[in-house]
Amino acid sequence: MKFMLIMRTVDQAAVDASEAIDFEEIIAAMGAYNETMINAGVLADGAGLTDASEGSVVDFGEDEPVVTDGPYGELRELFNGFWIVEVSSQEEAIEWAKRAPLGAGTQLEIRRVTSPDDFPQENEWVQKEQQWIAEGKLSGK
Template sequence: MRFMLIVKASPESEAGVMPSEELLTHMGRYNEELVKAGVLLAGEGLHPSARGARVRFNDNQRTVIDGPFTETRELIAGFWLIQVKSFDEAVEWVKRCPNPMPGESEIEIRQVFEAEDFGAEFTPELREQEERLREQVASKH
């Protein structure tokens, strides 16, 4: 099972405040644990929303909305993508994580959909296309 661990933004991360050397050291150790356990698939920090944009869809219309965005608690400062055996295991990994922000912070845990989750609508042709695309992406990295 794959899970995305979503680090919620804070006013500091949205202001572009970089983590301290101490926090980077603790996060480095945590990331090493994830790698040694064979569960880490990806993990990155994100620039503040002021450097981002959103694209709003309304039928066939597209509207680009430039950041920054005001609802800090709804924003993402970073993420990990892990592969573990269960939701409980994902929770245990998050509980071991250093606090990613000064003071109070939050990491959201969300399971990633797998092909079998989509049911009959995900036809054999669509499955084949998905597998082919994943192989192409993997071969480029």
């Protein structure tokens, strides 16, 4: 099973604390954490994200989608990065999340990533997705 570990900073104090840490120290801690997951064979993907001021939101609440350029939302609503881990259970994903080199004011939300197997197999689009995976056009299970 794949799970996404979604990193959020929930308050300004956590932002300030992370800015006070040497960037090389942060990169080293994250690199060591990633290497541990790679060596264990559980890290499928992951990345940090730029500041929300560089992003946009497309809101489909109106007849026509409305685009809002960043910054947008409240700090605790934004996420800063993610990991995709492939593990045997949610409990194992939680154990990996607990090892992340993160401080107070940071949270990891853990969500299972669906696969084509989670949907009706007779559906045309599910079958196409499975074909795309088999052809290497999409990463798969």
